[in-house]
Amino acid sequence: MRAAVLHGIGDLRIEDRTRPAVGASEVLLQVMVVGVCGSDLHFYEEGRSGSAVVAGPTVLGHEFSGRIIGVGTGVPTSRIGERVAVEPGTPCGSCQACTVDAYNHCERIRFVGAATIDGAMQEYITVPAGSAYPVPAPVSDAAAAMIEPLSVAVHAVGRAPIGPAQHVLVSGAGPIGHLVAQLAHRRGAASVWLVDPNRDRLAHAHDPIRIATPDEWAAGGRRVDVAFECSGSPNGLTAALTSLRYEASLVIVGVGPRTLELPMDAIQEGELTITGSHRYRHTWPEAIQMVARADVDLDALITHTFPLDDAAAALRVTRTENAALKAVIRL
Ligand SMILES: [Zn+2]
Ligand SMILES: [Zn+2]
Incomplete structure (x- = not known):
């Protein structure tokens, strides 16, 4: 063979x-x-x-x-x-x-x-x-x-509480990001945003998933209740973290660098929850x-x-x- x-x-x-x-x-x-x-x-x-x-x-x-x-x-x-x-x-x-x-x-x-x-x-x-x-x-x-x-996506969305009236950000429009976005919507999120610098990849999303490049997302100034980091990039993680409302949750799904600097004040003052998702x-x-x-x-x-x-x-x-x-x- x-x-x-x-x-x-x-x-x-x-x-x-x-x-x-x-x-x-x-x-x-x-x-x-x-x-x-x-x-x-x-x-x-x-x-x-x-x-x-x-x-x-x-x-x-x-x-x-x-x-x-x-x-x-x-x-x-x-x-x-x-x-x-x-x-x-x-x-x-x-x-x-x-x-x-x-x-x-x-x-x-x-x-x-x-x-x-x-x-x-x-x-x-x-x-x-x-x-x-x-x-x-x-x-x-x-x-x-x-x-x-x-x-991977099913397990990831189970790692954070998603409910009606909650706003969700998914960072990274790879296959996992698209699937997490679809599942977050299925769970009843009020809005789901998928953010990626690559417009070709974003184009695979359809209604009601909303799409944005990182610049567009930053310009919008939105805050979310749950963010999923699916890009594996430090920029994606920082953008997700700084988009969280107080007492919000970040789920790290993508495999990124082994160490990273984080805005500790935002985590401590915002009482944020950061969790991983593995397989x-x-x-x-x-x-x-x-x-x-x-x-x-x-x-x-x-x-x-x-x-x-x-x-x-x-x-x-x-x-x-x-x-x-x-x-x-x-x-
Ligand atoms: Zn795989
Ligand atoms: Zn065992």
Whole structure:
């Protein structure tokens, strides 16, 4: 089978590998669609993303859908043929975080496509049967792959209280920012503003999400009750923080620099709440239902589709094309 293997910085090779053997509690998937994430680009350009470092040849890809074509001895054969969206992390089940069901903080989570365990930029992959969630017909193969970024957004909006009469700012119009904005609106926010310097990316938002560049946003002088930082940029974070009303909340979703100067007086005097949001837990069933009901439109965020042979171009497209929002690889 063919696999896109990352050997080092900027060194991605299409190689022939043997198809993985399926374990007793696993399913064998024929990969259908793999989404390209900002973290994949970090691995490709810098050899690391956050604390994860590329140590040897590795296959990226943690946002994916596939069709079950084989099952382990402990999995019912009736699952063969299912189209599935895959949760890429498998928690250990026994650490402190796992015992209180906060498994996104699991110390020993096995996460595919994050430099240590091979991901889905290959024709076949095995995953635990319990991580493969069947998707109903209205959910496209590409949308099924995007259940993972949708899950990031579902978890993020759960980290802050959003209710009627509340005004929300989302900083960063990448796929996660768009999804957070849509979900904040679904939760009944009085207004949702999406702010990004890139007008092409903003253009994917539609009514009633309002859009602005950072300059336009600053000129408006608005104050919000909840802000979501989804850009990973220091400017985005500062803008979000200084747009908060008193006793408001900031949720940090984007992966930015490791350290940053902050306006401490604004936090202390404004009695602000600052929280992070890391991955997700128990989100797949809900996220799949949201897409099946057309509560969110994942397909509309996909701007580029590549074959596996062009995986490097797929990784780079947000660098090479200003209008690129979400790239996927279709196998
Ligand atoms: Zn991702
Ligand atoms: Zn654990």
